[in-house]
Amino acid sequence: MTYPEYILTLSCLDQRGIVLRVSGFLAEHGCNIIDSAQFGDPESKLFFMRIHFALEEAGVSDATLRAGFDALCAQLGASGQLHDAARKPRVMIMVSKIGHCLNDLLFRYRSGLLPVEIPAIVSNHMEFYQLAASYNIPFHHLPLEAGAGESAKLAQEARIVELLDTHRIDLVVLARYMQILSPGLCGALKGRAINIHHSFLPSFKGARPYAQAHRRGVKLIGATAHFVTGDLDEGPIIEQDVERVDHSLNVEELTAIGRDVESVVLARAVKWFVEHRILLNGDKTVVFS
Known part of the structure; x- marks a missing residue:
């Protein structure tokens, strides 16, 4: 029985x-x-x-x-x-122009390795609408022009909120979504939005992180999955991992290795969230294995 x-x-x-x-x-x-x-x-x-x-x-x-x-x-x-325990949480993935994390999450979803429903993918660019279509997932293009003002950003976020409500979203995953969310949206998503960062925070912030790492001659590169808060890249950390590298690798090779680490770290964080293994402890998390 x-x-x-x-x-x-x-x-x-x-x-x-x-x-x-x-x-x-x-x-x-x-x-x-x-x-x-x-x-x-x-x-x-x-x-x-x-x-x-x-x-x-x-x-x-x-x-x-x-x-x-x-x-x-x-x-x-x-x-x-x-x-x-039988209910699959509903996840909305947000992405910009870099798709390795999106592709990895979709593969795990299709393979049954990630017990979720994905009713929507949101992007400020059109690069991955065909990928979304191949998984039969609705793709929502919500563009933001370069240098868009606050009113344009808030209007775009209002459409994001509509999608959250319409699809009864439990978790938002920023799979290399390269837009900063407003404090209001961060507050509304407290404890249910996960971002992936391309380093051990707070190292190498900003553009071209692997080029920065290459210039510094790093021996370890890593990634950090964390909850989204109004303090940029300062939210409670869920998971981190590293890969050893050396002087022989160029920027492109470092980037490829780093993106693999990002994909794995983000997938772990999402899986632990949907299995209800993550509890907030102030600015930290408790993650039950």
Whole structure:
């Protein structure tokens, strides 16, 4: 018999008995724990938990389970969410003229390696409309002229917000989308927009990062996936990785290696998000493996 499965995430001030109370609640409601992880941060004094479980009691409805969980969170003073494990989160990908991350995410999506729905791809350029069409995903061209003023940018962002609402988007992925989002949009997307940066932040900001790295003779190049905030490239870090390089590589070879790292790091961050493994801890994240 197949039972409905859920993923529970919770964060609150650390206190005695949290695990006992949560596991007791699940047992009382006919639930069987499949996987559990928790972490108490001695610096922030916060406790974080993720539990994957199955509801095995036919007499307990989804509404009853959710109402009981809300009541438990209120008692604990916790921020908690209960996710249907079978539901695929809805992801909107935004891209400009560099497509390696987009291509990688679409391949993982089509191959079943990334459990998501992608109802929209948004770009300020037309380069990847054919790629989107090959995956049967609607492509939305929202152009911005070079040097566009604030009013034009806000008008474009208003159309982005319309798409977010229309398609009930859970996560926005900036797959090398080379436009800075306004503080208002960053605030609206807090905790549900992921960007990929072409270095260990905050190194080599700006244009032609691999050319900058080449001039400095770096021995490691890397990438950082982080949540988007109003502070450019300063959001909570989700994942990072590096690749060793040496003096024999030219700029083009460094760029190719770097783009491979970017693709892998972004894919990991997106997968962990849609599996509900990432919890915000102030300016940092807790990522349960």
